[in-house]
Amino acid sequence: MTSSTTQQPAPPRGTRLSARKRRDALWFVALAAPNIILILLFTYRPLMTNVYYSMLDWTLGSTSATFIGLGNYVEFFTSPSGLNSIRITVIFTLVTVGGSMLLGLLLALALNTSIPGTAFARSAAFAPYVLSGVGVGLVWLFIFDPDFGVLAWFLRQLGMRSPEWVNDPTMALVMVIVVYVWKNLGYCAIVYLGGLQSLPRDVMQAAELDGAGPLRRFWSISLPLLSPTTFFLLITTILNSLQAFDILRIMTPTGRGTNALIFESYLQAFGGYSRAGYSAAISVVLFLMLIVITVVQISYVEKKVHYA
Structure with missing residues (x-):
């Protein structure tokens, strides 16, 4: 006697893992992105700006500056x-x-x-x-x-x-x-x-x-x-x-x-x-x-x- 219901085949293991990885990656981006953006804006951007300023002959308050390299x-x-x-x-x-x-x-x-x-x-x-x-x-x-x-x-x-x-x-x-x-x-x-x-x-x-x-x-x-x-x-x-x-x-x-x-x-x-x-x-x-x-x-x- 055959059963009237048939089991659906389980998705391949690789598909389940890749879906879980995508979901974890999305959660990571959602949680880490705000912090990463703030660090880039308030730490690394001022740092790079300061490096650029260090190559200028610039008097504080002046509207003009001369690039002098090192x-x-x-x-x-x-x-x-x-x-x-x-x-x-x-x-x-x-x-x-x-x-x-x-x-x-x-x-x-x-x-x-x-x-x-x-x-x-x-x-x-x-x-x-x-x-x-x-x-x-x-x-x-x-x-x-x-x-x-x-x-x-x-x-x-x-x-x-x-x-x-x-x-x-x-x-x-x-x-x-x-x-x-x-x-x-x-x-x-x-x-x-x-x-x-x-x-x-x-x-x-x-x-x-x-x-x-x-x-x-x-x-x-x-x-x-x-x-x-x-x-x-x-x-x-x-x-x-x-x-x-x-x-x-x-x-x-x-x-x-x-x-x-x-x-x-x-x-x-x-x-x-x-x-x-x-x-x-x-x-x-x-x-x-x-x-x-x-x-x-x-x-x-x-x-x-x-x-x-």
């Missing part, structure tokens, strides 16, 4: 002011990154305890990081004031005279480095603290039973296991230091001795020179520097990281 770049890399700006950027970045990470690690070790008041100490350590850079700069500017500042008062009690922090280019750089390290110290400490609290306790206990002292356990076990945290902090702190602006602008408005690349770009455009094309060229140099540093870190430094 002239702004040649001037920047051959002028004493341009080379000095690179030198200040390198010094500021190395000292602030190294100081913030080293002191942050030491602070994290001190905060990695369970004694009463630790929660308050952790909050107090992290608080400066979330404060406004403008407010921090103004407060520390009063502290460093050579005539009426708190630091000047302490130095006078010791029979010493306060340096001219703002007028002396070398001391101005030291001043902003101290303030920047202080502001970012809590961020590094809290991130390192999270890394310390995630370390496997059985490994540490086994090393302690084997007779390893605290210093040996930290150097041989804790520090290698913290390499992912160190790598993360290295990337974020370098990028933040290269783009530091607010504290530099508030504490040293003229940029004498503190004109890192991003601050020098601002000064050239809005600090009285009105050289918009030259300022754009400095911004492109900073952008390329960020790209190179990030690629080097991901390509070479990450190989030293132990994720397990």
Whole structure:
């Protein structure tokens, strides 16, 4: 006996997969397209426009500009002011990154305890990081004031005279480095603290039973296991230091001795020179520097990281 109903043949498997892929692709386009369009409009379009402006001899506010090709770049890399700006950027970045990470690690070790008041100490350590850079700069500017500042008062009690922090280019750089390290110290400490609290306790206990002292356990076990945290902090702190602006602008408005690349770009455009094309060229140099540093870190430094 034959059945009165006949089953419809199932569509080929390849047809079902291709239909699913088309549907997934449409969903991807519908969800990702708005974000992609916004990124193109507000990130890459201004970037390309800035590259074009960097090839112009253009005074800010002028309705005309002269195309000079790589002239702004040649001037920047051959002028004493341009080379000095690179030198200040390198010094500021190395000292602030190294100081913030080293002191942050030491602070994290001190905060990695369970004694009463630790929660308050952790909050107090992290608080400066979330404060406004403008407010921090103004407060520390009063502290460093050579005539009426708190630091000047302490130095006078010791029979010493306060340096001219703002007028002396070398001391101005030291001043902003101290303030920047202080502001970012809590961020590094809290991130390192999270890394310390995630370390496997059985490994540490086994090393302690084997007779390893605290210093040996930290150097041989804790520090290698913290390499992912160190790598993360290295990337974020370098990028933040290269783009530091607010504290530099508030504490040293003229940029004498503190004109890192991003601050020098601002000064050239809005600090009285009105050289918009030259300022754009400095911004492109900073952008390329960020790209190179990030690629080097991901390509070479990450190989030293132990994720397990």
